[in-house]
Amino acid sequence: MLLERARVQEEAQVEILESLEVFPSTLPTRRESAYAAWVSISVGCNNTCTFCIVPALRGKEKDRRTGDILAEVQALVAEGVVEVTLLGQNVNAYGQDIGDRQAFSKLLRACGGIDGLERVRFTSPHPKDFTDDVIAAMAETPNVMHQLHMPLQSGSDAVLRAMKRSYRQERYLGIIEKVRAAMPDAAISTDIIVGFPGETDEDFEQTMHVVREARFAQAFTFQYSKRPGTPAAEMEGQIPKAVVQERYLRLTALQEEISWEENKKQVGRTVEVLVAEGEGRKDQHTDRLSGRAPDSRLVHFTRPEQPVRPGDMVTVELTYAAPHHLLAEGPLGVRRTRAGDAWELRQAQGAAKAAGVMLGLPKVGVPAPLAVSDAPACR
Numbered sequence: 001m002l003l004e005r006a007r008v009q010e011e012a013q014v015e016i017l018e019s020l021e022v023f024p025s026t027l028p029t030r031r032e033s034a035y036a037a038w039v040s041i042s043v044g045c046n047n048t049c050t051f052c053i054v055p056a057l058r059g060k061e062k063d064r065r066t067g068d069i070l071a072e073v074q075a076l077v078a079e080g081v082v083e084v085t086l087l088g089q090n091v092n093a094y095g096q097d098i099g100d101r102q103a104f105s106k107l108l109r110a111c112g113g114i115d116g117l118e119r120v121r122f123t124s125p126h127p128k129d130f131t132d133d134v135i136a137a138m139a140e141t142p143n144v145m146h147q148l149h150m151p152l153q154s155g156s157d158a159v160l161r162a163m164k165r166s167y168r169q170e171r172y173l174g175i176i177e178k179v180r181a182a183m184p185d186a187a188i189s190t191d192i193i194v195g196f197p198g199e200t201d202e203d204f205e206q207t208m209h210v211v212r213e214a215r216f217a218q219a220f221t222f223q224y225s226k227r228p229g230t231p232a233a234e235m236e237g238q239i240p241k242a243v244v245q246e247r248y249l250r251l252t253a254l255q256e257e258i259s260w261e262e263n264k265k266q267v268g269r270t271v272e273v274l275v276a277e278g279e280g281r282k283d284q285h286t287d288r289l290s291g292r293a294p295d296s297r298l299v300h301f302t303r304p305e306q307p308v309r310p311g312d313m314v315t316v317e318l319t320y321a322a323p324h325h326l327l328a329e330g331p332l333g334v335r336r337t338r339a340g341d342a343w344e345l346r347q348a349q350g351a352a353k354a355a356g357v358m359l360g361l362p363k364v365g366v367p368a369p370l371a372v373s374d375a376p377a378c379r
């Protein structure tokens with residue numbers, strides 16, 4: 001999960017184990033931004049993937065009570081958050097504590113009933129536990145985004161067996177087929193490990209086959225490396241570095257081609273983009289702003305004349321595709337949101353706080369005016 005957060009936020013992540021072993025109602029919410037938040041629904045994992053250290057570190061899965069999750073989401077929305085990502089090592093297993101196999105789809109549908117919550121995402125699902133009711137909930141709940149990040153790890157049944165991942169290629173592709181049938185606009189992404197111990201050329205070709213069939217919008221590819229304390233680190237058949245590297249380059253080249261082709265299909269579409277902070281590294285030089293489309297594709301668009309804040313929504317027509325982002329001209333429309341207000345308030349509070357760190361030295365001059373939202377109101 002930390003890797004996933006590091007990937008999304010493009011920076012190192014730390015987490016205090018103790019704070020995640022139970023879910024006290026007072027647990028402070030992790031807030032990366034004023035407009036989006038992550039909400040943990042479970043910790044731990046009952047699987048035993050041989051490359052993974054999570055079962056040893058986190059232990060068995062513990063699910064958080066649905067009422068507590070929804071209360072946290074509601075509290076976040078009340079503070080201005082419009083996008084929530086539900087987090088668990090294996091979100092599809094959510095509910096097994098209470099013997100309810102459909103608990104996760106019910107949770108998604110319940111999030112659909114929260115006023116003001118515009119975007120719901122989740123990560124990560126496990127293909128083994130993926131059930132049709134989740135696909136139906138995604139398709140039928142308007143604020144659940146048509147985006148799925150579902151780790152493949154390998155396309156080879158033999159490697160999946162060695163990884164102790166109990167689905168097979170056919171099941172994985174079957175889920176994708178059902179998701180696409182229910183949501184033709186769904187963007188599907190994945191994680192793949194190249195060079196797992198014992199992976200043959202034929203095994204690797206099976207991974208390439210799944211990548212061609214699945215047509216992922218994006219794939220996060222990793223070269224296998226030993227992780228101390230995991231069963232795979234002790235396995236025979238470790239693959240020479242040069243072989244891993246050669247396969248990795250072939251896989252990333254194929255995925256790059258597919259990502260680009262899939263992005264080109266988006267050109268001409270009109271989408272609503274949630275304006276983000278810090279998503280576009282070149283925004284300052286190009287005078288663009290950036291954000292995410294509903295399917296989580298990264299969109300850079302020309303800065304409009306009217307002010308737009310992170311957390312606001314803009315409607316844009318996509319005009320150009322690159323493998324990892326899309327471009328659009330100035331927005332067709334700007335929707336100011338409570339999330340934008342919350343971002344603005346945070347900025348004002350941050351500025352006030354920074355101004356307060358003055359080593360106690362008195363300031364000379366007229367005090368800065370309070371931000372409108374901070375100013376005491378007459379009642």
Ligand code: SF4
Pocket residue numbers: 045046047048049052053054055089090126
């Ligand atoms: S499903 Fe496998 S990879 Fe994911 S956390 Fe559990 S053991 Fe690790």
